[in-house]
Amino acid sequence: MQARTLISQFFPYRLLRKISRSRLAMPLYHLVSNQTPPHVRHLHIVKSEHEFISELDFFLKEHSPIGLQDLIDYIINGRQLPEHALFLSFDDGYRECFDIIRPILLKKGIPATFFLTTDFLDNKKLGYKCKQSVLKESYLMLSGDKEINLLLSSIGLNSGDFSKAVDALEYHHQDKIDELAEILGIDFNGYLAQSKPYLDSTQVEQMLEEGFTIGAHSEDHPVFENISINEQIRQTENSIKFLEERFKIKYRTFAFPFYDNGVGRKFFDEASSRHLFDISFGTAGLMDDDIPNNLQRVWMEATSQTAKNIFKEKYLTKFVKLQIHKNIIHRL
Numbered sequence: 093m094q095a096r097t098l099i100s101q102f103f104p105y106r107l108l109r110k111i112s113r114s115r116l117a118m119p120l121y122h123l124v125s126n127q128t129p130p131h132v133r134h135l136h137i138v139k140s141e142h143e144f145i146s147e148l149d150f151f152l153k154e155h156s157p158i159g160l161q162d163l164i165d166y167i168i169n170g171r172q173l174p175e176h177a178l179f180l181s182f183d184d185g186y187r188e189c190f191d192i193i194r195p196i197l198l199k200k201g202i203p204a205t206f207f208l209t210t211d212f213l214d215n216k217k218l219g220y221k222c223k224q225s226v227l228k229e230s231y232l233m234l235s236g237d238k239e240i241n242l243l244l245s246s247i248g249l250n251s252g253d254f255s256k257a258v259d260a261l262e263y264h265h266q267d268k269i270d271e272l273a274e275i276l277g278i279d280f281n282g283y284l285a286q287s288k289p290y291l292d293s294t295q296v297e298q299m300l301e302e303g304f305t306i307g308a309h310s311e312d313h314p315v316f317e318n319i320s321i322n323e324q325i326r327q328t329e330n331s332i333k334f335l336e337e338r339f340k341i342k343y344r345t346f347a348f349p350f351y352d353n354g355v356g357r358k359f360f361d362e363a364s365s366r367h368l369f370d371i372s373f374g375t376a377g378l379m380d381d382d383i384p385n386n387l388q389r390v391w392m393e394a395t396s397q398t399a400k401n402i403f404k405e406k407y408l409t410k411f412v413k414l415q416i417h418k419n420i421i422h423r424l
Protein backbone atom coordinates (compact mmCIF):
# COMPACT_ATOMS: atom_id res chain seq x y z
CA MET A 93 0.00 0.00 0.00
CA GLN A 94 1.32 3.46 -0.87
CA ALA A 95 2.12 5.77 2.03
CA ARG A 96 -0.58 8.25 1.05
CA THR A 97 -3.20 5.50 0.78
CA LEU A 98 -2.20 4.33 4.24
CA ILE A 99 -2.26 7.81 5.81
CA SER A 100 -5.61 8.64 4.21
CA GLN A 101 -7.19 5.63 5.94
CA PHE A 102 -6.92 7.42 9.30
CA PHE A 103 -9.23 10.24 8.23
CA PRO A 104 -12.98 10.22 7.58
CA TYR A 105 -14.08 10.31 3.92
CA ARG A 106 -16.13 13.50 4.29
CA LEU A 107 -13.28 15.35 5.97
CA LEU A 108 -10.85 14.46 3.19
CA ARG A 109 -13.45 15.38 0.57
CA LYS A 110 -13.98 18.74 2.25
CA ILE A 111 -10.31 19.72 2.58
CA SER A 112 -9.68 18.69 -1.02
CA ARG A 113 -12.39 21.19 -2.10
CA SER A 114 -13.68 18.63 -4.62
CA ARG A 115 -17.26 19.23 -5.73
CA LEU A 116 -17.52 16.49 -8.31
CA ALA A 117 -16.59 12.80 -8.15
CA MET A 118 -16.00 11.23 -11.56
CA PRO A 119 -15.05 7.57 -11.27
CA LEU A 120 -14.10 5.82 -14.50
CA TYR A 121 -14.40 2.09 -15.14
CA HIS A 122 -14.01 -0.10 -18.23
CA LEU A 123 -15.92 -3.26 -17.43
CA VAL A 124 -17.29 -5.31 -14.58
CA SER A 125 -17.29 -9.10 -14.62
CA ASN A 126 -17.02 -12.11 -12.36
CA GLN A 127 -14.84 -13.72 -15.04
CA THR A 128 -12.17 -11.45 -16.44
CA PRO A 129 -11.99 -12.07 -20.20
CA PRO A 130 -8.58 -12.90 -21.77
CA HIS A 131 -8.47 -9.59 -23.70
CA VAL A 132 -8.25 -7.57 -20.46
CA ARG A 133 -6.75 -10.14 -18.07
CA HIS A 134 -3.24 -8.72 -18.50
CA LEU A 135 -4.24 -5.05 -18.67
CA HIS A 136 -5.87 -4.04 -15.41
CA ILE A 137 -8.01 -5.12 -12.48
CA VAL A 138 -11.63 -5.97 -13.22
CA LYS A 139 -14.14 -5.56 -10.39
CA SER A 140 -16.65 -8.33 -9.77
CA GLU A 141 -20.39 -7.60 -9.85
CA HIS A 142 -20.48 -7.76 -6.07
CA GLU A 143 -17.56 -5.33 -5.72
CA PHE A 144 -19.07 -2.96 -8.27
CA ILE A 145 -22.47 -2.94 -6.56
CA SER A 146 -20.79 -2.23 -3.19
CA GLU A 147 -18.89 0.66 -4.77
CA LEU A 148 -22.08 2.10 -6.27
CA ASP A 149 -23.85 1.79 -2.91
CA PHE A 150 -20.97 3.65 -1.31
CA PHE A 151 -21.09 6.41 -3.93
CA LEU A 152 -24.88 6.73 -3.57
CA LYS A 153 -24.47 7.20 0.18
CA GLU A 154 -21.98 10.03 -0.25
CA HIS A 155 -22.86 11.59 -3.61
CA SER A 156 -25.76 12.57 -5.90
CA PRO A 157 -25.57 11.05 -9.38
CA ILE A 158 -25.83 13.38 -12.37
CA GLY A 159 -26.04 12.75 -16.10
CA LEU A 160 -23.95 14.06 -18.98
CA GLN A 161 -26.38 16.90 -19.77
CA ASP A 162 -26.16 18.15 -16.15
CA LEU A 163 -22.39 18.16 -16.48
CA ILE A 164 -22.45 19.99 -19.83
CA ASP A 165 -24.91 22.57 -18.39
CA TYR A 166 -22.60 23.08 -15.41
CA ILE A 167 -19.41 23.49 -17.43
CA ILE A 168 -20.79 25.41 -20.43
CA ASN A 169 -23.76 27.29 -18.96
CA GLY A 170 -22.70 27.63 -15.32
CA ARG A 171 -25.78 25.80 -14.08
CA GLN A 172 -25.61 24.54 -10.46
CA LEU A 173 -24.80 20.93 -9.56
CA PRO A 174 -25.88 19.06 -6.42
CA GLU A 175 -23.39 19.59 -3.61
CA HIS A 176 -21.49 16.32 -4.03
CA ALA A 177 -22.22 15.27 -7.57
CA LEU A 178 -21.24 11.92 -9.05
CA PHE A 179 -20.63 11.47 -12.77
CA LEU A 180 -20.08 7.87 -13.78
CA SER A 181 -18.45 6.84 -17.06
CA PHE A 182 -17.07 3.75 -18.80
CA ASP A 183 -14.43 3.74 -21.52
CA ASP A 184 -13.79 1.51 -24.57
CA GLY A 185 -17.32 0.12 -25.08
CA TYR A 186 -16.91 -3.46 -23.85
CA ARG A 187 -19.92 -5.78 -24.12
CA GLU A 188 -20.10 -6.09 -20.32
CA CYS A 189 -21.37 -2.49 -20.33
CA PHE A 190 -24.59 -3.87 -21.81
CA ASP A 191 -24.74 -7.33 -20.22
CA ILE A 192 -23.67 -6.55 -16.67
CA ILE A 193 -23.28 -2.83 -15.93
CA ARG A 194 -26.45 -1.59 -17.66
CA PRO A 195 -28.92 -3.76 -15.66
CA ILE A 196 -27.25 -2.79 -12.37
CA LEU A 197 -27.39 0.92 -13.20
CA LEU A 198 -31.00 0.69 -14.38
CA LYS A 199 -31.99 -1.01 -11.14
CA LYS A 200 -30.30 1.68 -9.06
CA GLY A 201 -31.40 4.55 -11.31
CA ILE A 202 -27.86 5.83 -11.92
CA PRO A 203 -27.13 7.64 -15.20
CA ALA A 204 -23.84 6.94 -16.99
CA THR A 205 -21.90 7.80 -20.12
CA PHE A 206 -20.16 5.18 -22.26
CA PHE A 207 -17.19 6.32 -24.34
CA LEU A 208 -16.93 4.24 -27.50
CA THR A 209 -13.87 3.54 -29.63
CA THR A 210 -15.53 3.66 -33.02
CA ASP A 211 -13.33 1.11 -34.87
CA PHE A 212 -14.11 -1.46 -32.17
CA LEU A 213 -17.90 -0.97 -32.22
CA ASP A 214 -19.75 -4.00 -33.65
CA ASN A 215 -16.60 -6.06 -33.05
CA LYS A 216 -14.97 -4.80 -36.24
CA LYS A 217 -11.47 -4.69 -34.77
CA LEU A 218 -9.69 -5.80 -31.60
CA GLY A 219 -7.74 -3.02 -29.87
CA TYR A 220 -3.98 -3.46 -29.84
CA LYS A 221 -3.83 -3.53 -26.03
CA CYS A 222 -6.48 -6.26 -25.98
CA LYS A 223 -4.50 -8.16 -28.61
CA GLN A 224 -1.45 -7.96 -26.33
CA SER A 225 -3.46 -9.40 -23.44
CA VAL A 226 -4.73 -12.27 -25.63
CA LEU A 227 -1.13 -12.93 -26.77
CA LYS A 228 0.09 -13.19 -23.18
CA GLU A 229 -2.82 -15.38 -22.14
CA SER A 230 -2.23 -17.74 -25.08
CA TYR A 231 1.48 -17.90 -24.41
CA LEU A 232 0.82 -18.97 -20.81
CA MET A 233 -0.93 -22.02 -22.22
CA LEU A 234 1.56 -22.67 -25.03
CA SER A 235 4.89 -21.86 -23.40
CA GLY A 236 5.87 -25.55 -23.21
CA ASP A 237 5.38 -26.02 -26.94
CA LYS A 238 8.82 -26.66 -28.49
CA GLU A 239 7.77 -25.77 -32.02
CA ILE A 240 6.39 -22.40 -30.93
CA ASN A 241 9.49 -21.63 -28.89
CA LEU A 242 11.62 -22.48 -31.92
CA LEU A 243 9.57 -20.12 -34.08
CA LEU A 244 9.83 -17.39 -31.47
CA SER A 245 13.59 -17.82 -31.18
CA SER A 246 13.82 -17.50 -34.98
CA ILE A 247 12.63 -13.89 -34.54
CA GLY A 248 15.00 -13.36 -31.61
CA LEU A 249 12.63 -14.06 -28.70
CA ASN A 250 13.62 -16.33 -25.82
CA SER A 251 10.79 -17.94 -23.87
CA GLY A 252 11.58 -15.81 -20.78
CA ASP A 253 11.33 -12.60 -22.81
CA PHE A 254 7.89 -13.11 -24.29
CA SER A 255 5.84 -11.13 -21.82
CA LYS A 256 8.33 -8.25 -21.72
CA ALA A 257 8.56 -8.19 -25.51
CA VAL A 258 4.77 -7.98 -25.79
CA ASP A 259 4.65 -5.16 -23.23
CA ALA A 260 7.19 -3.20 -25.25
CA LEU A 261 4.97 -3.16 -28.33
CA GLU A 262 3.12 0.09 -28.92
CA TYR A 263 0.32 1.42 -31.12
CA HIS A 264 2.67 1.73 -34.12
CA HIS A 265 3.89 -1.89 -33.74
CA GLN A 266 0.61 -3.50 -34.79
CA ASP A 267 2.36 -5.52 -37.53
CA LYS A 268 4.61 -7.10 -34.88
CA ILE A 269 1.60 -7.90 -32.70
CA ASP A 270 -0.05 -9.64 -35.66
CA GLU A 271 3.21 -11.47 -36.45
CA LEU A 272 3.36 -12.90 -32.91
CA ALA A 273 -0.30 -13.89 -33.16
CA GLU A 274 0.46 -15.85 -36.31
CA ILE A 275 3.28 -17.72 -34.60
CA LEU A 276 0.99 -18.59 -31.68
CA GLY A 277 -1.80 -19.57 -34.06
CA ILE A 278 -4.18 -16.87 -32.80
CA ASP A 279 -6.85 -15.63 -35.18
CA PHE A 280 -7.98 -12.24 -33.86
CA ASN A 281 -10.94 -12.13 -36.26
CA GLY A 282 -12.06 -15.52 -34.99
CA TYR A 283 -11.64 -14.25 -31.43
CA LEU A 284 -13.79 -11.19 -32.21
CA ALA A 285 -16.49 -13.31 -33.83
CA GLN A 286 -16.58 -15.80 -31.00
CA SER A 287 -16.06 -13.68 -27.87
CA LYS A 288 -17.70 -10.46 -29.11
CA PRO A 289 -15.69 -8.31 -26.67
CA TYR A 290 -17.36 -5.02 -27.63
CA LEU A 291 -20.85 -3.53 -27.81
CA ASP A 292 -22.77 -3.69 -31.05
CA SER A 293 -24.87 -0.87 -32.50
CA THR A 294 -28.18 -2.47 -31.51
CA GLN A 295 -27.08 -2.63 -27.89
CA VAL A 296 -25.94 1.01 -28.01
CA GLU A 297 -29.31 2.03 -29.49
CA GLN A 298 -31.10 0.27 -26.65
CA MET A 299 -28.87 1.94 -24.05
CA LEU A 300 -29.62 5.34 -25.59
CA GLU A 301 -33.36 4.61 -25.46
CA GLU A 302 -32.95 3.70 -21.80
CA GLY A 303 -31.48 7.13 -21.10
CA PHE A 304 -27.76 6.39 -21.06
CA THR A 305 -25.42 8.67 -23.00
CA ILE A 306 -22.43 8.00 -25.22
CA GLY A 307 -19.28 9.87 -26.17
CA ALA A 308 -16.36 9.32 -28.50
CA HIS A 309 -13.07 7.70 -27.43
CA SER A 310 -11.09 7.96 -30.73
CA GLU A 311 -11.15 5.59 -33.70
CA ASP A 312 -8.63 2.98 -32.56
CA HIS A 313 -7.24 4.08 -29.21
CA PRO A 314 -3.77 5.56 -29.83
CA VAL A 315 -1.73 7.25 -27.08
CA PHE A 316 -2.41 10.87 -28.05
CA GLU A 317 0.96 12.25 -26.94
CA ASN A 318 2.64 9.84 -29.41
CA ILE A 319 0.73 10.95 -32.52
CA SER A 320 0.85 14.21 -34.48
CA ILE A 321 -1.61 17.01 -33.77
CA ASN A 322 -3.21 16.42 -37.18
CA GLU A 323 -3.77 12.79 -36.28
CA GLN A 324 -5.10 13.80 -32.83
CA ILE A 325 -7.66 16.09 -34.48
CA ARG A 326 -8.51 13.50 -37.13
CA GLN A 327 -9.12 10.70 -34.58
CA THR A 328 -11.21 13.03 -32.41
CA GLU A 329 -13.29 14.51 -35.22
CA ASN A 330 -13.92 11.21 -37.02
CA SER A 331 -15.00 9.33 -33.92
CA ILE A 332 -17.33 12.14 -32.79
CA LYS A 333 -18.87 12.53 -36.27
CA PHE A 334 -19.28 8.78 -36.62
CA LEU A 335 -21.34 8.55 -33.43
CA GLU A 336 -23.31 11.66 -34.30
CA GLU A 337 -24.32 10.27 -37.68
CA ARG A 338 -24.80 6.66 -36.59
CA PHE A 339 -26.83 7.33 -33.42
CA LYS A 340 -28.24 10.84 -34.11
CA ILE A 341 -27.01 12.17 -30.76
CA LYS A 342 -27.21 15.92 -30.14
CA TYR A 343 -24.26 16.40 -27.79
CA ARG A 344 -20.53 16.08 -28.39
CA THR A 345 -18.11 14.69 -25.86
CA PHE A 346 -14.74 13.05 -26.11
CA ALA A 347 -12.66 10.99 -23.67
CA PHE A 348 -8.96 10.77 -24.50
CA PRO A 349 -7.75 7.17 -24.92
CA PHE A 350 -5.41 6.20 -22.03
CA TYR A 351 -4.66 9.77 -20.80
CA ASP A 352 -4.32 13.32 -22.06
CA ASN A 353 -0.76 14.02 -20.86
CA GLY A 354 1.17 15.86 -23.52
CA VAL A 355 -1.96 17.00 -25.38
CA GLY A 356 -1.18 20.67 -25.99
CA ARG A 357 -3.13 23.92 -25.98
CA LYS A 358 -2.96 23.91 -29.78
CA PHE A 359 -5.14 20.78 -29.87
CA PHE A 360 -7.75 22.33 -27.56
CA ASP A 361 -7.71 25.64 -29.52
CA GLU A 362 -8.21 23.76 -32.79
CA ALA A 363 -10.92 21.52 -31.26
CA SER A 364 -12.69 24.59 -29.90
CA SER A 365 -12.53 26.57 -33.15
CA ARG A 366 -14.07 23.61 -35.00
CA HIS A 367 -16.47 22.97 -32.10
CA LEU A 368 -15.48 19.29 -32.01
CA PHE A 369 -16.90 18.75 -28.52
CA ASP A 370 -18.62 20.49 -25.59
CA ILE A 371 -16.52 18.79 -22.95
CA SER A 372 -13.64 16.32 -22.92
CA PHE A 373 -12.25 13.96 -20.31
CA GLY A 374 -8.84 12.79 -19.11
CA THR A 375 -7.79 10.32 -16.45
CA ALA A 376 -5.56 12.42 -14.17
CA GLY A 377 -7.54 11.84 -10.97
CA LEU A 378 -8.71 14.97 -9.17
CA MET A 379 -6.39 17.39 -10.95
CA ASP A 380 -7.85 20.62 -12.24
CA ASP A 381 -7.09 21.58 -15.83
CA ASP A 382 -6.41 25.03 -17.21
CA ILE A 383 -8.64 24.02 -20.13
CA PRO A 384 -11.97 24.62 -18.34
CA ASN A 385 -14.01 22.12 -20.38
CA ASN A 386 -11.41 19.32 -20.03
CA LEU A 387 -12.31 17.32 -16.94
CA GLN A 388 -10.17 14.74 -15.17
CA ARG A 389 -11.64 11.46 -13.89
CA VAL A 390 -10.47 8.89 -11.35
CA TRP A 391 -9.61 5.47 -12.79
CA MET A 392 -10.99 2.76 -10.50
CA GLU A 393 -9.20 -0.29 -11.94
CA ALA A 394 -5.54 0.58 -11.35
CA THR A 395 -5.49 -0.97 -7.85
CA SER A 396 -7.58 -3.48 -5.96
CA GLN A 397 -8.46 -0.85 -3.34
CA THR A 398 -12.15 -0.09 -2.72
CA ALA A 399 -13.80 3.01 -4.18
CA LYS A 400 -13.80 4.63 -0.74
CA ASN A 401 -10.06 4.09 -0.28
CA ILE A 402 -9.22 5.15 -3.83
CA PHE A 403 -11.10 8.44 -3.38
CA LYS A 404 -9.71 9.01 0.11
CA GLU A 405 -6.20 8.75 -1.31
CA LYS A 406 -7.09 11.07 -4.22
CA TYR A 407 -8.64 13.63 -1.85
CA LEU A 408 -5.54 13.62 0.35
CA THR A 409 -3.31 13.96 -2.73
CA LYS A 410 -5.42 16.88 -3.96
CA PHE A 411 -5.21 18.54 -0.54
CA VAL A 412 -1.40 18.25 -0.55
CA LYS A 413 -1.21 19.57 -4.13
CA LEU A 414 -3.43 22.53 -3.25
CA GLN A 415 -0.99 23.54 -0.49
CA ILE A 416 1.92 23.66 -2.94
CA HIS A 417 -0.15 25.05 -5.87
CA LYS A 418 0.46 21.95 -7.98
CA ASN A 419 -3.18 20.94 -8.49
CA ILE A 420 -3.60 22.41 -11.98
CA ILE A 421 -2.50 20.86 -15.26
CA HIS A 422 -0.99 23.64 -17.36
CA ARG A 423 -1.24 23.07 -21.11
CA LEU A 424 1.66 24.32 -23.21
Ligand SMILES: [Zn+2]
Pocket residue numbers: 183184309313348349350
Ligand atom coordinates in the same frame (compact mmCIF):
# COMPACT_ATOMS: atom_id res chain seq x y z
ZN1 LIG B 1 -9.80 3.54 -23.35
